[in-house]
Amino acid sequence: xxxxxxxxxxxxxxxxxxxxxxxLAAFEELRKNDPAIDHQVVAQKVFxxxxxxxxxxxxxxxxxxxxxxxxxxxxxxxxxxxxxSKIVRLxxxxxxxxxxxxxxxxxxxxxxxxIRSQSKQEGSLKLLDRKVSQLNQSQNHIIRVxxxxxxxxxxKPAQFGGTGFAISSNGFILTNYHVVxxxxxxxxxxxxxxxxxxERYYTDPINDIAILKVIDPNFPNLKSLxxxxxxxxxxxxxxxxxxxxxxxDIVLGNGYVSSKSGINGxxxxxxxxxxxxxxxxxxxxLDYKGNIVGVINxxxxxxxxxxxxxxxxxILEAIQAIPGDSLEKKVAVGKKSTLMGLKRQQQVExxxxxxxxxxxxx
Amino acid sequence: MSVKERSSIPTDREVILGxxxxxxxxxxxxxxxxxxxxxxxxxxxxxxxxxxxxxxxEGIIVLYDKVRSDDFELSSKLKTYLYSICRRIWLKKLNxxxxxxxxxxxxxEVLEIxxxxxxxxxxxxxxxxxxxxxxxxxxxxxxxxxxFYIHNLSxxxxxxxxxxxxxxxxxxxxxxxxxxxxxxxxxx
Numbered sequence: 001x002x003x004x005x006x007x008x009x010x011x012x013x014x015x016x017x018x019x020x021x022x023x024l025a026a027f028e029e030l031r032k033n034d035p036a037i038d039h040q041v042v043a044q045k046v047f048x049x050x051x052x053x054x055x056x057x058x059x060x061x062x063x064x065x066x067x068x069x070x071x072x073x074x075x076x077x078x079x080x081x082x083x084x085s086k087i088v089r090l091x092x093x094x095x096x097x098x099x100x101x102x103x104x105x106x107x108x109x110x111x112x113x114x115i116r117s118q119s120k121q122e123g124s125l126k127l128l129d130r131k132v133s134q135l136n137q138s139q140n141h142i143i144r145v146x147x148x149x150x151x152x153x154x155x156k157p158a159q160f161g162g163t164g165f166a167i168s169s170n171g172f173i174l175t176n177y178h179v180v181x182x183x184x185x186x187x188x189x190x191x192x193x194x195x196x197x198x199e200r201y202y203t204d205p206i207n208d209i210a211i212l213k214v215i216d217p218n219f220p221n222l223k224s225l226x227x228x229x230x231x232x233x234x235x236x237x238x239x240x241x242x243x244x245x246x247x248x249d250i251v252l253g254n255g256y257v258s259s260k261s262g263i264n265g266x267x268x269x270x271x272x273x274x275x276x277x278x279x280x281x282x283x284x285x286l287d288y289k290g291n292i293v294g295v296i297n298x299x300x301x302x303x304x305x306x307x308x309x310x311x312x313x314x315i316l317e318a319i320q321a322i323p324g325d326s327l328e329k330k331v332a333v334g335k336k337s338t339l340m341g342l343k344r345q346q347q348v349e350x351x352x353x354x355x356x357x358x359x360x361x362x
Numbered sequence: 363m364s365v366k367e368r369s370s371i372p373t374d375r376e377v378i379l380g381x382x383x384x385x386x387x388x389x390x391x392x393x394x395x396x397x398x399x400x401x402x403x404x405x406x407x408x409x410x411x412x413x414x415x416x417x418x419x420e421g422i423i424v425l426y427d428k429v430r431s432d433d434f435e436l437s438s439k440l441k442t443y444l445y446s447i448c449r450r451i452w453l454k455k456l457n458x459x460x461x462x463x464x465x466x467x468x469x470x471e472v473l474e475i476x477x478x479x480x481x482x483x484x485x486x487x488x489x490x491x492x493x494x495x496x497x498x499x500x501x502x503x504x505x506x507x508x509x510f511y512i513h514n515l516s517x518x519x520x521x522x523x524x525x526x527x528x529x530x531x532x533x534x535x536x537x538x539x540x541x542x543x544x545x546x547x548x549x550x
Contacts, residue, residue: 008541047544053485054492055511057423062512063386064419067393073411076398095467 007037011044160360163244163283163296164188164212167319169222170328171196171214174315175282175358176297177203180210188214188356191250195359202321207268207314208297211322212358224329224338226350227284229319230291230312231334234270236260242274242296242309243348244283245357252348253280255305257293262308263300269308270294276307282358285309290339290347292331371395374440381429393422396441399470400448406467407452417455421448424482438473446473447482454479495546503539510536 013019014027031038091098162179166172173188180186180200189195196216203210234240234257242253255274262269272285276299285294294309316333324330339347372380372391380388397418404414424447428434436443449472496504502524509515509523521532 009537043548044544047547050488050492050547051507051511051543054489054496056426057489058508058512060389060423060426061419063389064393064422067390068397068415068419071394071397073401073415077401077405077411077414079402 007040008044011037011041014041015045015048160362161245161279162281162358162360163279164356164358165282165284165292166222166225166331166354166356167211167315168327168330169224171198171219171221172201172322172327172330173198173212173214173356173358174295174318175210175212176295176310177205177208177210178297179282179358180212180360181205182362183360184362186212186361187359188212189359190356191352193248202318204314204318204321207318208310209295209314209318211318221328222354225331225354226338226347227286227290227292227354228332228335228337229315230287230293231316233260233311233313234287234293238287238293240272240274240285240287240293241344241348242276242280242283242285243352243355244276244280244296245355246277246279248357250352250355251277251280255307258306263298266308268314269297269310272296272307272309273305274307275305279357280307283355284351286347286351288344288347290337290342290351374436377440378429378436381426389422393418396444399441399445403445403449403469404452406469408456409452413452413455417448417452420451420482424451424478427482427485428478442471442473443475445470446475447478450475450479451482492547495543495549498546499539499543502535503542506532506536506539507543 010019010023010027014024019027031041160179162175164173164175164179167174180203183200186198186200187195188198196214196219198212198214198216201211201213236257236259238257240255240257243250244253245251253274253276255272257270258273259271261267262271270285270293272294274285274296276283276296280296281298283296284292285296287293291312292315293312295315296307296309299307319327319330319333339350342350370391372388372395377388377392379385380392397414400418400421401411401414404417405411409417421444425440425444428443429436449466449468453466496507499507506520506524509520510517515523517529517532517536520526520536521529524532524535526532526535
C-alpha cells in the first residue's frame, strides 16, 4: 500500500514537473520499462486534466450564474416572448409557412379566376360535365354498328368498324384505342375490299391511340407513305380533310380546325368543324400540304359539325414507343410530304390506299 | 457600472484576450452582451428562460474551450460562432425530448461547427463522469477537493476551515481524497 501510494505521489510530482533532473531520468526509465506504471501515468494525467476542466467549468458556471442573477431576464424576454395574442404568436412561429401558404392561395385564386373566365364562354361547369358524357356516348356512336339490319339480336356478336391508316409500309396501322377496345379479333380492309387479320401492337388509352400490326402473311407491303406527320400544331382555321369508312366505301370529309382544344378544354385534342359519322373514328386528319395533323376520335352530339381529333404530337409519341427497326419505311415526321402542291383529288387518290377500314369482332 | 457600460458589447479582440486572461469583467460584458440574442432564439423555438440560461452557459463554456485550445482560430464573428453553438446545443436537446426534425426558426447566420460540438460532447461526458464521482465521494472530501481545485483556496485556508492541526495533515487528507476520487472516476 505504501509503495503504491509513493508511486502515485511520484507520478503526481512527475506530472507537476516538480521532480529534480536525476529523479526525472530515473522515473522515465522506470516508465519505459514498466507498462503498468506508464498506464498509471496516462490515467493520472487524464484524471487531472478532467478535474481541471471540471474545475474551470464549475468556476465559469458560478461566475455566469452570479452574472445571470443580476440580469433582468423578465424585461429582456418580454419582446421575444410568445405574444398574448394567438395570431401574433402564430405569425411569429410560422412566418415562412404562412408566407408560402399565402402566395399559394393568391396563385390558386388567380388560376380559379382564369378558369372561371373560360367557363363563362361555354356556360356552366355542369353543362360541360354533361358534355363529357355526351362525348363518351358519341364516341360509341362514331364506331359504326354494322349488320344492324340483321335482327338476330344477341345471338351473334355485334361487329363494329372504324378507320385506320398506315404508319409504315410493312403493316403497322394507327387507329383509335376506343375502336379496338375489348375486341376479340381484328381485321383491316383496304379500298379494294380485301381483308387482313391484325393484332393489337400498342395501346395508349389516355390519348386514345392504338397501333395494330398486320399478321396476315398475304399482306402486300405498301409503297412509301405519301403523307408525313406534322410536328407542330395546326393553326386555328387551317383547312383540313379526313378520309374514313362511315360506310363500306371510303368517304372524304372537309372542314377546318375550329379550336386548338377539345371538349372541356382538353389540350390533347383539336376541335374540328368537319362532318364525321360513325366509322370515321381513327381516320387521319390532313392539312392541304398532305401532313397528318391529328386522328379523328369523336364528335359532339348536340353541336353540328364539331368533331374532335387527337393531336399529331401524341401520334408521334405512340410511334416512338415502337422499336425503330420494326417499322419499315415508316411515316416521315416533320418533312415535306410528297403530296404537297397536288390538288385535293390527286392527294386523295394517292392516300386512299393507305387508309383502311378496321373491322372489330367481339 | 453604469447601464450604458454594461450594455456595450466588447469587441471580439477584447473578448479573446479577456478569456485568455480569465478576466471576469470581460466575461460579464460578454455574457450580458449576447444573452438577449440566445434568449430570443430559445424563446422562439419552444424553450423557456431557464432553457436559454442553460444553453447559453454551455455555449460560453464551449467558446472558452475553443479560445483556450492550442489550435484556436476564429474564422467568423464571435457572435455568429456563439449563436451557431447554442443553436446546435438546443437542437440536440430538442431532439432528445421531442419528435425529430424540429423546424428551427433562425435569427442569425449559422456556421458549420460539428467538430467543436463533437469535442464538446466528449468533454461533457467526462464532465458528467467527474460530477458523479464527486457526488459519491462524500464529505468532507468533496468540499476539500472543490475548495482546492475550483475555488482555489490555499492549503492553509482549507486547514483552518476544516480544523486540521497543521497544513500537512490537510495535505495528506486532500491527497487521500484525490486518490479516492480517481478510483471513483475510473470506475464509473
